Amino acid sequence: MTVTRPEDPEAIPLLEREAELAAGARAVEALCAGESSGGLLIYSGEAGLGKTALLNELRRSAAGRCTVWSARGGEAVTSVPFHVVRQLLQPALNEHAPCDVRELLGDWYEIVGPALGVAPPSGQLADPQGVRDGLDAVVVKLAGMHRPLVLVVDDAHWADLETLAWLAAFARRPDGLPVLIVVAHRTEDPVGETAEHLSTLGEAAGNRSTLRAFTPDATATLARAALGEHSDDPFCREVWAVTGGNPYETVELLAKVQDDSLEPVEDSASALRAIGAGARGSGLIARLEELGTGATRFAWAAAILGTDISLDLAAALAGMGPAEAGACAQRLRAARILVGQDPMEFVHPLIAGGVYRAIPAGVRTAMHGRAAWAVSRAGRPAAAAAPHLLQVHPDQDPELVEQLRAAAAEHLAVGAPDAARRCLERALEEPPLTDVRAEVLYELGCATLLTSPATTVGHLRDALALPGLEGDLRVDAVFRLSQALAHNNEMREAARVVAAEAERTPEGPARIRLQTAHFLWESVQAVEDDGPGRSRRLAATADRLSGRDTSERVLLMLRAWDATNRGESAVEIVQICDRALVNGGLAPGLGWTDPAWGFEPLAMLGLSYAFADRLDRAESLFAEALRSYEISGWSGGHLSFANCFVGYVMRRRGRLVEAETYVRESLRLAERVGNGLPMNWDAACMLIDILLARGHVEEAQEAADSYGFVPPYPSTIVIPDAPSVRGRLLLAQGRTKEAVAELEAVGEALKERGRHNGILAPWACDLARALADEDPLRAAELASYARDRAERFGTDTAIGEALRCAAALEEGPRAVELLRGAVAYLEASPCAYEHALARVEYGIAARSAAELTRGLTLAEACGADGLAERARIALS
Numbered sequence: 001m002t003v004t005r006p007e008d009p010e011a012i013p014l015l016e017r018e019a020e021l022a023a024g025a026r027a028v029e030a031l032c033a034g035e036s037s038g039g040l041l042i043y044s045g046e047a048g049l050g051k052t053a054l055l056n057e058l059r060r061s062a063a064g065r066c067t068v069w070s071a072r073g074g075e076a077v078t079s080v081p082f083h084v085v086r087q088l089l090q091p092a093l094n095e096h097a098p099c100d101v102r103e104l105l106g107d108w109y110e111i112v113g114p115a116l117g118v119a120p121p122s123g124q125l126a127d128p129q130g131v132r133d134g135l136d137a138v139v140v141k142l143a144g145m146h147r148p149l150v151l152v153v154d155d156a157h158w159a160d161l162e163t164l165a166w167l168a169a170f171a172r173r174p175d176g177l178p179v180l181i182v183v184a185h186r187t188e189d190p191v192g193e194t195a196e197h198l199s200t201l202g203e204a205a206g207n208r209s210t211l212r213a214f215t216p217d218a219t220a221t222l223a224r225a226a227l228g229e230h231s232d233d234p235f236c237r238e239v240w241a242v243t244g245g246n247p248y249e250t251v252e253l254l255a256k257v258q259d260d261s262l263e264p265v266e267d268s269a270s271a272l273r274a275i276g277a278g279a280r281g282s283g284l285i286a287r288l289e290e291l292g293t294g295a296t297r298f299a300w301a302a303a304i305l306g307t308d309i310s311l312d313l314a315a316a317l318a319g320m321g322p323a324e325a326g327a328c329a330q331r332l333r334a335a336r337i338l339v340g341q342d343p344m345e346f347v348h349p350l351i352a353g354g355v356y357r358a359i360p361a362g363v364r365t366a367m368h369g370r371a372a373w374a375v376s377r378a379g380r381p382a383a384a385a386a387p388h389l390l391q392v393h394p395d396q397d398p399e400l401v402e403q404l405r406a407a408a409a410e411h412l413a414v415g416a417p418d419a420a421r422r423c424l425e426r427a428l429e430e431p432p433l434t435d436v437r438a439e440v441l442y443e444l445g446c447a448t449l450l451t452s453p454a455t456t457v458g459h460l461r462d463a464l465a466l467p468g469l470e471g472d473l474r475v476d477a478v479f480r481l482s483q484a485l486a487h488n489n490e491m492r493e494a495a496r497v498v499a500a501e502a503e504r505t506p507e508g509p510a511r512i513r514l515q516t517a518h519f520l521w522e523s524v525q526a527v528e529d530d531g532p533g534r535s536r537r538l539a540a541t542a543d544r545l546s547g548r549d550t551s552e553r554v555l556l557m558l559r560a561w562d563a564t565n566r567g568e569s570a571v572e573i574v575q576i577c578d579r580a581l582v583n584g585g586l587a588p589g590l591g592w593t594d595p596a597w598g599f600e601p602l603a604m605l606g607l608s609y610a611f612a613d614r615l616d617r618a619e620s621l622f623a624e625a626l627r628s629y630e631i632s633g634w635s636g637g638h639l640s641f642a643n644c645f646v647g648y649v650m651r652r653r654g655r656l657v658e659a660e661t662y663v664r665e666s667l668r669l670a671e672r673v674g675n676g677l678p679m680n681w682d683a684a685c686m687l688i689d690i691l692l693a694r695g696h697v698e699e700a701q702e703a704a705d706s707y708g709f710v711p712p713y714p715s716t717i718v719i720p721d722a723p724s725v726r727g728r729l730l731l732a733q734g735r736t737k738e739a740v741a742e743l744e745a746v747g748e749a750l751k752e753r754g755r756h757n758g759i760l761a762p763w764a765c766d767l768a769r770a771l772a773d774e775d776p777l778r779a780a781e782l783a784s785y786a787r788d789r790a791e792r793f794g795t796d797t798a799i800g801e802a803l804r805c806a807a808a809l810e811e812g813p814r815a816v817e818l819l820r821g822a823v824a825y826l827e828a829s830p831c832a833y834e835h836a837l838a839r840v841e842y843g844i845a846a847r848s849a850a851e852l853t854r855g856l857t858l859a860e861a862c863g864a865d866g867l868a869e870r871a872r873i874a875l876s
Contacts, residue, residue: 013053013222013225013247013251014050014053014054014057015214015218015221015222015247016212016214016215016218017050017054017211019209020043020054020209020211021054021057023041023207023209024041024054024057024058024061024182025058025061027039027041027058027180027182027207028058028061028062028065028066028150028180031066031148031150031178031180032062032065032066032148034148034178037176037177037178037179038148038149038176038177038178038179038180038181039180039181039205039206039207040171040180040181040182040183040201040204040205040206040207041180041181041182041183041205041206041207041208041209042182042183042184042185042201042202042205042207042208042209043055043182043183043184043185043209043211044184044185044186044187044202044208044209044210044211045186045187045210045211045212046186046187046188046211046213046246047186047188047189047246047248047349047350048246048247048248048249048348048350049211049212049213049246049247049248050211050247050248051154051184051185051186051211052154052155052184053247054184054211055070055152055154055182055184058150058152058182059150059152062150065148066148066149066150066180067146067147067148067149067150068149068150068152069088069089069090069091069092069149069150069151069152070087070088070151070152070153070154071084071085071086071087071088071151071152071153071154071159072084072087072153072154072155072307073153073154073155073156073157073158073159073160074155074158074306074307074349075158075306075349075352075353075356076303076304076305076306076307076352076356076387077158077160077306077307077387078158078159078160078161078194079160079386079387079390079419079422080160080383080384080386080387080419081115081160081161081162081383081411081414081415081416081419082115082116082117082160082162082163082414082416083159083160083163084153084156084159084160084163084164085115085116085135085162085163085166085167086115086116086117088151088153088163089116089138089139089142092104092142092145092146093116093118098118101113101118102119104138104141105118105119105134105138106137106141107631108134108137108138108633110122110633111126111130111131111134111415111632111633112131112134112135112137112138112633114126114413114414114415115131115134115135115162115414115415115416116138121410121413121414122413124413124593124595124632125412125413125417125446125595126412126413126414126415126633127415127632127633127634127635127636127638128162128165128415128416128417128636129634129635129636129672129673130415130632130633130634130635130636130639131162131166131414131415131633132165132166132169132170132415132635133633133635134633135166135170136166136169136170136173139151139170139177139179140177143177143178143179147178148178148179148180149177149178149179149180150179150180150181150182151179151180151181151182152182152183153167153181153182153183153184154184155184155185155186155349156183156184156185156198156201157185157186157189157190157194157198158189158349159194160419161193161194161197161418161419162415162416162418162419164193164194164197164198164201165197167181167183167197167201168197168200168201168204169672171201171204171205172200172204183201183205185198187210213244213245213246213247214240214245214246214247214250215240215245216236216237216240216245218245219236219239219240219243219245219250220233220236220237220239220240222247222250222251222254223235223236223239223250223254223264224236226251226254226255226257226258227254227257227258227264228264230264230265231264231265232264232265232266234265234266234269235264235265235266235268235269235272236264237269238269238270238272239253239254239272242272242273242276243276248348248350249276252276253272253275253276255336256275256276257272257275260275262275284351284354284355284358285354285355285358287335288335288337288355288358291331291332291335292328292331294318294320294324294327294328295328295331295332295335297318297319297320297328298314298315298318298320298325298328298329298332299328299332299337299338299355300318300355300359300363300364300367301313301314301315301317301318301367301371302314302332302338302344302346302355303346303352303355303356303359304317304356304359304364304367304368304371304388305317305371306352306387307345308343308345309338309343309344309345310342310343311325311326311329311341311342311343311344312378313371313374313375313378314329314344316374316377317367317370317371317374329344337351337355364391365391365392365393368388368389368391368392369388369392371385371388372385372388372389372392372403373385375388376403381407381410382403382404382406382407382410383407383410383411383414383419385403385407386403386404386407386411386419386423389403389404389407389423389426390422390423390426394429394430394431395430396430396431397430398432398433398436400427400430401427401430401432401433401436401440404423404424404426404427404430405423405424405427405440405443407420407423408420408421408423408424408427408443408447409443411423412446412447415633417447417448420447421444421447421448424440424443424444424447425444427440428440428441428444434466434467434468435467435468436468437466437468438463438464438466438467438468438469439463439468439469439473441459441460441462441463441466442459442460442463442469442473442477444459445457445459445460445463445477445480445481445484446480449480449483449484449487453484453485453487453488454484454488456480456481456484457481457484457485457488457490460477460478460480460481460484461481463477464477464478464481471510472510474501475501475505475510475513475514476596478497478498478501478514478517479498479513479514479517479596481497482494482495482497482498482517482521483598485497486521486524486600486716487637487677487678489677489678489714489715489716490715491521491524491525491526491715491716492525492715494521495518495521495522495525498514498515498517498518498521499514499515499518501514502514502515502518509549509551512551512552513551515541516551516554516555516558519534519537519538519541519555519558520554520558520600520601522534523538523558523561523562523604524600524716524717525715525716525717526713526714526715526716526717526718527715527749528753531752531753531754531755532753532754534562535562535566535754538555538558538559538562539559539562539563541555541559542555542556542558542559542576543559545579546579547579547580547581547582547587550587550589550590550596550597553579553580553581553587553590554580554590554597554601556576556577556579556580557577557580557601557602557604557605557608558601558604559576560573560576560577560580560604560605560608561604561605561607561608563576563608564607564608564611564612564757564760565755565757565760566754566755566756566757567755567756567757567758567789567792567793568792568793569792569793569794570611570612570613570793570794570795570798571612571794573608573612574609574612574614576608577605577608577609577612577614577617580605586602586621586624590602591628592624592625592628592629592638592642593628593629593632593634593638599625599638599641602621602625603625603641603645605621606618606621606622606625606645606649607645607648607719609621610648610649610652611757611759611760611795612795613795613796613797613829613830613831615649615652615653615830616830618645618649618652619646619649619653622642622645622646622649623646625638625641625642625645625646626639626642626643626646629642635669636669636672636673637669637670637673637677637679639669640666640667640669640670640673640679640683641666641679641682643662643663643665643666643669643683644662644663644666644679644682644683644686646662647659647660647661647662647663647665647666647683647686647690648663648686648719648720650662651663651686651689651690651693651833652830652831653830653831653832654831654832654833654834654835654836654858654861654862654864655832655862655863656690656693656694656833656862656863656864657694657863659686659690660687660690660691660694660863663683663686663687663690664687666679666682666683666686667680667683667684667687667707670683675708678714678716678718680707681709681713681714681716681718681722682718682719684703684704684707684708684709685709685718685719685720685722685725686719686720687700687703687707688700688703688704688709688725688726688729689720689725689728691703692725692728692729692732693833693862693864694863694864694865694866695864695865695866695867695868695869696865696866697729697732697733697866700729700732701729701733704726704729709722709726710726711723719760720760720761720762721746721750721760721761721762721763723742723743723745723746723749723763724743724746724761724762724763724766726742727739727742727743727746727763727766727767728762728766730742731766731769731770736770739766739770740767740770740771743763743766743767743770744767746761746763747763747764747767750763756789756792757789757793757798758786758789758790758793758798758801758802759793759795759797759798759801762801764782764783764785764786764789764805765782765783765786765801765802765804765805767779767782768780768782768783768786768805768808768809769805769808769809772808772809776809779809780809783802783805783806783808783809784806786801786802786805786806787799787802787803787805787806789802790802795829796825796826796828796829797825797826797829797830797831797834799825800821800822800823800824800825800826800829800834800835800838801822801826801834803818803819803821803822803825804818804819804822804826804834804837804838804841806818807819807822807841807845815845816842816845816846819838819841819842819845819846820842820846822838822841822842823835823838823839823842823851826838826839827839832858832861832862833862833864833867835858836855836858836859836861836862836864836867837855837859837864837867839851839854839855839858840852840855840856840859840867840870840871840874841855842855843855843871843874844874849875852871852874852875853871853875855867855871856868856871856872856875859871
């Protein structure tokens with residue numbers, strides 16, 4: 001075997017790599033044979049141990065049998081969002097003309113196209129989770145077109161965080177795709193989020209190989225292959241001692257021995273350390289300087305640019321003309337420092353890092369500044385210059401601040417809020433001019449709203465404490481601060497912030513917006529000091545409104561929701577809801593993805609329709625939310641809520657199996673955002689309610705345990721009412737004493753707030769049934785209260801449920817009569833499960849096989865397994 005320093009730097013001899021090679025060969029063979037759906041293979045180890053050589057061998061073995069796409073991280077481009085995934089998918093995208101790329105990406109074009117660099121940003125903020133889901137969809141489609149597919153990512157420790165976040169999620173997909181993902185990374189470099197993502201990949205990997213240094217025997221084999229069989233043992237042992245068995249350093253050292261014509265014998269061993277030092281550290285720099293100042297300057301420029309080194313850009317950065325730059329590049333290639341023509345790369349990342357760190361600190365900073373200028377001058381977007389701008393020392397440069405702000409806007413538009421955050425944080429260090437600083441802080445707060453509400457709160461508070469935010473911009477900052485507080489489960493503070501700003505704001509649209517926001521955050525609090533007083537103020541404000549502008553329409557939505565909670569006339573509630581619409585639909589500026597008001601008022605509108613038995617309108621609104629979020633790529637919390645609300649409409653319709661599917665999807669989406677958030681509570685509560693309706697009590701308890709569905713409850717209200725649902729769960733388990741305590745407490749709290757809707761919070765009927773034997777007088781009072789409030793609310797569902805509750809406290813003909821009435825009302829309502837429940841109870845009380853059969857049919861259609869079994873037992 002002849003060993004020379006390779007022109008391809010990574011062609012390191014694969015000695016003592018039998019296990020790693022076998023793992024790669026097995027993975028490729030299984031993929032090509034259709035025996036495996038792919039999976040994840042990881043090679044890790046210290047720098048220079050031959051990870052890339054293993055990847056090269058895997059690519060060679062897959063060539064001709066698989067489609068293989070490769071990408072590589074770079075130390076200088078870790079801050080460039082989606083840099084690695086763009087490399088990875090570039091071969092597929094290059095196969096198509098621009099018009100065909102649009103067709104290839106389909107509905108995901110506007111969402112994922114900007115991240116892949118094949119479409120301009122749409123202008124609105126891209127949801128990071130939506131972009132990741134879009135990348136999933138694109139790769140799934142490409143996997144079908146190019147199967148079997150191997151995706152290779154080298155130097156993943158230097159991959160951008162956006163790519164790593166996607167890769168870590170994609171690798172955990174449960175569905176088997178004909179895709180093999182192979183990742184190589186160093187073990188000593190990753191920190192922070194990079195380390196977390198690589199750890200996640202490691203946990204998901206079916207195959208993991210950690211590379212070790214060569215043994216003395218392998219080093220001796222390599223030395224004799226390169227220098228001749230006469231290389232003696234003492235010399236070979238010294239080669240191993242100098243390199244520590246590092247394959248890359250061993251190859252470099254042996255090549256230097258060849259260059260110097262050193263005899264591989266014991267007498268020469270003492271010279272190896274000096275020769276080895278010339279391959280790295282100060283020796284590498286001395287070797288570089290021997291090539292001349294021009295070559296050194298060009299190498300520095302290449303190190304600043306990092307990867308995909310353009311000859312023109314490197315020449316501009318080094319201050320050279322094309323001829324001189326070409327000559328310097330050739331000398332560096334001959335010295336095995338650079339490889340490739342245009343673009344170029346360093347022979348090995350160890351060399352790139354050594355050259356970069358050898359640049360004097362002041363010169364390095366200045367060169368990054370010039371690199372940013374050269375990139376901008378070349379017509380590239382601000383985001384392309386951002387990695388260099390981040391390295392420039394603060395110098396009170398207003399132009400640099402504006403460049404970083406522009407880069408941050410571009411990052412947000414492609415779904416990279418963390419990259420935007422880094423740019424804006426760096427802009428603050430410059431620092432910006434006094435009148436601009438508040439705007440930068442505001443933009444920073446907006447950049448972190450989706451990913452870190454707590455961080456947003458701090459930035460927006462700082463922005464509002466400074467001069468510079470005036471008029472609508474200040475009002476928007478206050479509203480976004482209140483949103484962040486609400487998302488951070490600080491409802492009282494959210495309401496206080498907008499109320500305080502409203503006090504300082506003159507009469508006009510801005511003040512109305514703030515007052516409306518105040519009503520909004522007060523209305524979703526689980527506990528408030530004066531609920532009835534707030535309801536009176538809201539009614540006095542909203543009842544005279546016609547819905548002529550956005551703020552009025554939002555106030556009407558809040559009024560409808562408040563009236564729903566209070567159990568006011570459902571007919572009047574529907575009329576209020578209708579006034580909030582324009583020609584039966586949402587007004588411009590109040591769409592589900594419009595940022596001015598968020599989704600909360602629209603959710604209140606849809607729920608108001610739902611509890612007023614207008615499930616058709618509720619379903620239309622929530623289906624529109626689902627479509628809007630999917631089309632816009634909002635795949636995080638917003639899509640979770642939309643699935644949750646569609647699921648709840650299905651629950652009200654009695655389509656319990658379908659409802660469970662939607663709500664479980666809501667929980668899956670919510671878990672990707674975080675735990676303990678309001679969306680988790682709503683979805684978990686709805687799931688437990690649905691499982692109880694289906695008769696799956698054990699599953700309901702498992703869900704409660706899994707999602708922490710126990711007091712204390714969140715500061716925001718939960719739909720349906722969380723303590724009421726928990727009381728119902730306790731009753732279903734026979735834990736009557738605990739259930740009574742839970743339901744008594746929630747009843748007192750809700751009545752004190754003036755909230756009397758027995759469908760939204762069915763505590764009274766459940767408590768009446770629980771107390772029927774122990775305290776019949778109290779049970780009768782509760783049933784009477786429930787019936788009175790139901791008749792005031794006036795929906796068929798509410799009255800039917802109240803009659804069913806009253807029947808549970810009676811016997812004989814009186815119970816039959818009440819249940820007959822309940823069946824009549826619930827048959828007219830859109831709530832099929834409640835109708836089925838009343839029909840079965842009526843059949844049992846009346847001893848009617850016909851009614852029981854009808855009830856059984858309804859229960860089976862609803863997916864109410866427990867109720868269906870109850871009907872079968874009664875029929876038998």
